[in-house]
Amino acid sequence: MTRITYVCQWYSPEPVGIPPSIAQALRAQGHPLTVLTGVPNYPTGRVMPGHRALECRTEQVDGLTVRRTPLYPSHDESALRRILNYGSWALSATAFGQGALRTADVALVYSSPATAALPALAARMLWGTPYVLLIQDVWPDSIFASGFLGGRSGRVALKLVDRFVQWTYSKAEHVAVISPGMATLLESRGVPADKLSVVYNWVPEEDAGPSDENSAAAPHHETLQARVGVAPGVRTFLYAGNHGKAQALEALVRAFMDERTDDAHLVLLGSGITKEGLIALAGEHPRIHFLDPVDRSTAANLIGDANVSVVALADEPLFAVTMPSKVQTGFASGKPLLVIARGDAAAVVDQAAAGASAGPGDVEAIVKAIQTLTSLPALELDAMGSRGRQLYLSQMARAVGADRLSEILNGAGRRRRRKLTAQTQRERNFA
Template sequence: MPESIVHGLKGQGLEMDVLTGVPNYPSGRVADGYSAKRASVEDRQGVRVRRTPLFPSHNSSPMKRMANYLSWAVSSTLWGQGALRRSDAALVYSSPATAALPAMVSRVLWRKPYVLLLQDVWPDSIFASGFLGGRSSRAVFKLVDGFVRRTYAMADHIAVISPGMVDLLVDRGVSRNKVTVVYNWLPESEPVEVVGREPIREELGLPGGTRLFLYAGNHGRAQALEGLIDAFTDPATAPAHLVLLGDGVSKPDLVRRSADSSRIHFLDPVPYPEAIRIGAEADVHVVALADEPLFAVTMPSKLQSALASGSPALVVAPGDSADIVTKHGAGFAARPGDAASIASAVNEFNALDHTSLSAMGARGREAYERLMARDIGAGRLAELLRRAATRRRTKGADAVTSTDTEKEKP
């Protein structure tokens, strides 16, 4: 579970324990000082963290990834019941969907309620990403879907990260009154100062008057960046330049695709402070996702980063992400994979003066503060947990146990 959620809930006055796995995300390698075969307990900034064994893996092998998910679900169910029994309510950070298993067992054994914080919709996400397929996929889909629907039924409440997820769950039989939108928020951090490198425009030798668009993140199939590349290869989008910061399986093909363009620049991943500096120099932040039904209800963290930066956003994605930006006048949207649509949106930005761009970015920042800031999201989650605990609690402390598996980030 991201520490930003834990600290956000602590800031709302809740006492937290964390039940999680041995740290191995995102590389699949167990962090120094830990063992994948041994449970441990530690204190992190006043929060008791109980880690249980798992099979460490985050590669492309479906069998190994499922072994990762299932091994932690079983170990946390066995070793975590003491903490769950002492809690008033549990918060399940899901994905993966198997993270709900210990809370489900606690619900049966001790009648302890849990709130499900849904980051991805399973089984849709594992099939849309190509994680599972083949002749056995239909049987796997039914098995996972049946388990997921049970997690919904047993949950006291379900928090989702986008409005579209509400409609999706309602279509699958979940009561609308049982679902609440709680947008993810960004970790709060101290301002950073980066020295030792020239500003990115000078470093890349960009001419004066350049409108700089920045895409920062994974270069994979799910991002469908080919249309974005084609739009900036088109002479009609000059003088805009595109910087792509990051890495991914599609990057070599994207580099080849843009070989004839002098307005597309690739940068390797950099430390977080430097990424912040580069982002501050961009005129427009780009959010990109493929045109898939699941992604229409996905709210990638890059959207929050774009809005919070105070810069306008170009959203090359379907559904909720585009709706947030266009509704609040924080940028423009384009159809994924449609170079002409993307080029048209780029030229809308090109036609704006700096005052108009700044006003657009300010509206995005205001939308983030009003909808997605930590106090807003954490306040909603805390209220859902308190309601769950109140419905069940007859006595005891105001302790909330948060369950999770792979995605705790130091």
């Protein structure tokens, strides 16, 4: 099996689902794996109890060896403090993580932030340890699309970040991305096509499944319809997640305020900076309901109760090449999707005939998509959900993603071992 050092800035006990899920999936494949990460401080920006910001520490977390290195703790709106957070950990992991990287067959870098590649890049230069990038967010696009940096200093930073990420791509053994559009974008920026693979993120499958499975797991669960006072049998659309600018939910709310959608109800579950404005917009509308955030398992049950799961993204070029986890969650739950987005998220639903899509901000198109999903017979709606679930199981599930990652990492590890064997043989011949 291939010895892997998994480089990711955030890890358990921080509330991040994807990084530890990847680690455990690779461990289940039989790979010896060590995690190189930071002192836990996400999402509050405060170091968690039992840890210190400047500590180097090795511990066991869920059966895995985890090496933590220092960082400047921060997660607020300050660009300077966020740069210090990213940069301080990248430098400390580079300085104090080489022991784990030198002995690995390959490093896997969870590339969000992109600065996480620095310790693996250094290990490649120092010891020849190859690394594989798993790109979650395309930099510098993501940090500038979010308004993280701007002005003249932002333009300078843009050039520097772009040069850095291009360097990391060029030195990587392989680059895995989470959507087809992201692969196309990176290929247009010079990454060879044979160096790129799509590995979709998966979701916590113990919580995902058709609604009858969820009901069996939680027999005392209060249904979504009961929570908001919707009569059984009425088509219920559920948006579950952050209410922020990136989701652009105003058009969705306006579409449900339209009298042409009076056969359907919308439930918005979660919180965020735009929620107050959305509540004011909806007013006392009888078909629009707001729920506060709930824990993960309860949210999975509520998704199982809904007739349609909603995905929404703003009309930004970057979002057209991403695959939000809400798509996988909806597919895994066996629910048809209403996708209000451009690019990959809409394309995968349309191509699978697993729901309906509309452009961001286009109230008229959203109304028509709601009408389509509301007017379908229940059997056809169920068939849409089944097609989405089959797509998830065949292309996006944990077993599929872990196999793809394992194949990529095994290939890099074999090439590394062959080089070391050849080098040893040359040294013996010289002696």
